[in-house]
Amino acid sequence: MADIAAPNSAVATRGRNSLHKLVQRKSTVAFLMALPLILLITILVAYPAGYAVWLSMLNKSMTKFVGFGNFQFLFKRETFWEIVAQSCLFALTAVLFKAMIGFVVAHFVNNIPTKGQRKWRGMLLVPWVIPAAMSTLSWLWLFDPSYSAFNWIFAHIGLPKISWLGEAGWARFSVILVNVWAGAPFFLIMYLAALKSVPEQLYEAASIDGATWWQRIWYVTLPMMRNIIAITILFSTIVTFANFDIVRVLTSGGPLTATHVFATWAFKVGIESGDIPLGATVSLFMVPILAVAATFILRDISKRGSEV
Amino acid sequence: MVSRKVSRRRFVASTAALSTAAVAAPFVRGAYAAGKLSVGFWDHWVPNANGATETLIKEWGEKEKVEVQIDFITSQGNKLLLTTAAEGQAKSGHDILAQNTFLPARYAEVLVPMNDVMDDLIKENGKVNATVEYLGKVGGKWLGIPATVGSQIKGPCSRLDYMKQFAGLDIKAMYPAGEAPKADNWTFDTFLKAAEACHKGGHPFGIGLGTTSDNVDTIGAVFHAFGAVLVNEKGDIVLKNDQVRQALDFYKKLMAFLPPDVAAWDDASNNKFLVSGQASMIMNPPSAWAVAKRDAPQVAEQCWTHGFPAGPKGRYAPFLPFFWCTWSFSKNQSAAKSLLRHLSTRDSAEKMVNASGGYDLPSFEKFTTFKVWAEAEPPKGTLYHYPNPYNHQILSVAAAPAPHKIAEQIYNQGIQTQMAVRYFKGEPLEKTLDWASGEIEGFMRN
Known part of the structure; x- marks a missing residue:
């Protein structure tokens, strides 16, 4: 009996030890602690994303697998390329202005004495913390085709009325403006945090060397903020390309299709017009492009991080 | 004791039969x-x-x-x-x-x-x-x-005072409460003249040309009245025809008398235009009038819901069931x-x-003569003609008679309003037709 039991207990002890070691490993603990989040992301992000990919490969009546047939179909549509151009114009212009405004205002706020800085930071963050659908409603009233508050002011100072949402050019300007208004505070707060982490000694050394304010920005501030600028722009570009609420509330993509972006067009085609696979295809169009951009930007950041 | 073994196959078959019977069985009231x-x-x-x-x-x-x-x-x-x-x-x-x-x-x-x-x-x-x-x-x-x-029917809701003052039309006499319409002269020609007169008078018609339902419904009825079909019941694209050209020409003339931003209107825009007292006419069910009754009674007192003007192929009104x-x-x-x-x-x-x-x-058919429409006020009888009690107009939906899967996309993507706006903004008519044809071809996929 003992002869039989001995090897078994040795195996059991070895098993217990290896399990004990596995549990004690930092990577295992980290994995277990991240597990709830991994599960959440799997359920709320990975599954819907995978399902969207699956939908985009079905025919209109969702009865047949068509591979990349929906993408091929879209590439032949004039309207789709208009949407691509508009989405790029919308996202790139909005991100550029958000970054510039965020950068400038972050410098202003950074120069305010610490005592009064908090209230300014709080006030400047307001556009970002209000749900976009709600704040865009207020903008809609300001731009309203018939009762624009801006036009009311223009009329009182003798300027001609502007058809803010009725003319393609002005409508594009309006949706970009609202996106910049709502998104610039995010850049502001990120840049402000980055500015605060730049060692004061670097500026002092630059001043001693006779650097102008522009040289201080170009040779000290920007290199020190490079990583945060890259991450912020990457994140904002992804979010802006996926924007739905601002365009939906303000113009619903109109006039004609002049302000449609990927998300609003996908909704129009997929939900309103009943072509869910094509809607899924429209919404997935930017994924590979953004994924490649994100890979390069993140690789650059991590390379610089390892150099430091 | 006799024991009987139930196989899995038999169990599934019996359960399916029971479920089918339960679902298909007539509803019988009882315990x-x-x-x-x-x-x-x-x-x-x-x-x-x-x-x-x-x-x-x-x-x-x-x-x-x-x-x-x-x-x-x-x-x-x-x-x-x-x-x-x-x-x-x-x-x-x-x-x-x-x-x-x-x-x-x-x-x-x-x-x-x-x-x-x-x-x-x-x-x-x-x-x-x-x-x-x-x-x-x-x-x-x-x-x-x-x-x-x-x-709902989305027919015209006119301001009695403005229509009389600017266009010389007595809408109440054309659509008297409790009586059949006397509106033989209420045609697209009269409508255009009235639109021009009201525009000159500073109170234009409020007819939207966005891509939402109200806008699409109105243009759909106008297209029907011209006999302008984009896709026939077999699913063939037939939009390059004279009727479509006439309908677009009509809209080009009409748009010159509408507010300049109508291409951006949604379903709320026309309501607001009426309630604010600016419109001489909008195309809407009585919801705008009901809001006016609450918020701007002086506007509601002048509103009258009535029939569509007639086109060359008949008098059509949009019906949204x-x-x-x-x-x-x-x-x-x-x-x-x-x-x-x-x-x-x-x-x-x-x-x-x-x-x-x-x-x-x-x-x-038998439900269009309820008392509420005859008694609604102000003014008394304002909704009498809303349910089309004399079948004075043919009830229609935009994009019909195309097969549903095509019609739905023509409707929801506002192809007709987009055509009208493109043509109005100076695009050559044939180019507009080519554009629409290309878009509709895209709706044919299965």
Whole structure:
């Protein structure tokens, strides 16, 4: 009996030890602690994303697998390329202005004495913390085709009325403006945090060397903020390309299709017009492009991080 | 003791047979008939209008011993549309769900045929118009019961004072309360002249040209009145025809007299234009008038809902019906049908119409003469002609008679309004037609 039991207990002890070691490993603990989040992301992000990919490969009546047939179909549509151009114009212009405004205002706020800085930071963050659908409603009233508050002011100072949402050019300007208004505070707060982490000694050394304010920005501030600028722009570009609420509330993509972006067009085609696979295809169009951009930007950041 | 072993195959076959029998069985009231039923109805924007529907359902539930759960789902933010899409996709949800215009056709394969109920209702309540039949009956199968709640005609609602002052038209005399219309001269020519006169008078017509429902419905009726068809019933693109060209020419002339931003209008824009006192006419059900009654009584006192002007091929008005549909995966189909019969009686329909202040419009022929339309005020008789009591106009929907899957996309993407705006903005007519043809070709995929 003992002869039989001995090897078994040795195996059991070895098993217990290896399990004990596995549990004690930092990577295992980290994995277990991240597990709830991994599960959440799997359920709320990975599954819907995978399902969207699956939908985009079905025919209109969702009865047949068509591979990349929906993408091929879209590439032949004039309207789709208009949407691509508009989405790029919308996202790139909005991100550029958000970054510039965020950068400038972050410098202003950074120069305010610490005592009064908090209230300014709080006030400047307001556009970002209000749900976009709600704040865009207020903008809609300001731009309203018939009762624009801006036009009311223009009329009182003798300027001609502007058809803010009725003319393609002005409508594009309006949706970009609202996106910049709502998104610039995010850049502001990120840049402000980055500015605060730049060692004061670097500026002092630059001043001693006779650097102008522009040289201080170009040779000290920007290199020190490079990583945060890259991450912020990457994140904002992804979010802006996926924007739905601002365009939906303000113009619903109109006039004609002049302000449609990927998300609003996908909704129009997929939900309103009943072509869910094509809607899924429209919404997935930017994924590979953004994924490649994100890979390069993140690789650059991590390379610089390892150099430091 | 005799023991009998039940095989897995036999068990599955018996269960399936039992389930089929349970689903298909006629609804019989009795101790065992009590069950659950969930209904998702359109959330009315007329305050308290849901109350009548709720009372009727509760009455039926108590009588039939069925526990009913009622959800009123708003169409604001497309919530009802999203609910329908989600339930259709998940194959799970309400036993009865309100679906408007092209949705029953979209979900035809997962809806319970209602021919038995509709045959009885038509016998009892009279025929339904051709548009209801086009939208609700696909391949000989009724996909839902035309709902009273939410169904509407989007005809002209004119300002009596402005139309008389600027255009010299006595709308009340053309559409007298309690009498048949005397509107033979109410044609597109008269309409254009009136639009020009009212525009000159500083109170233009408020007709939108965006891509939302109100805008598309109006242009749809105008296209029908010119006989302008984009896609025929066989699914052929036939839009390069003189009727379409005439309809676009008409819109080009009309747009010169409309507010400059109409291309950006949504379904609320025309309502606001009327209530603010700026419009001489809008195309809308009486909701705008009802809001004016509450917020701008001086405007409401001058409003009169009436018929469309006639075009070369007839007098068409847009009709937008809701349908009450039952999913094929509903577990209580017989109870659902029983409830729908109850909601479709004359008495029930009248209660719902009354609760909506005359906004709701039953689709059945015998239900267009309820007192509420004759008595609504101010001014007295303002809604008398709203339900088209003399069949003075042909009720239509934009993009018909195209097959539903094509028509739905023409409708929802506002192809007709987009054509009108493109042409108005200077695009050559043939280029506009080529553009529309290309877009519609894209809708043909299966």
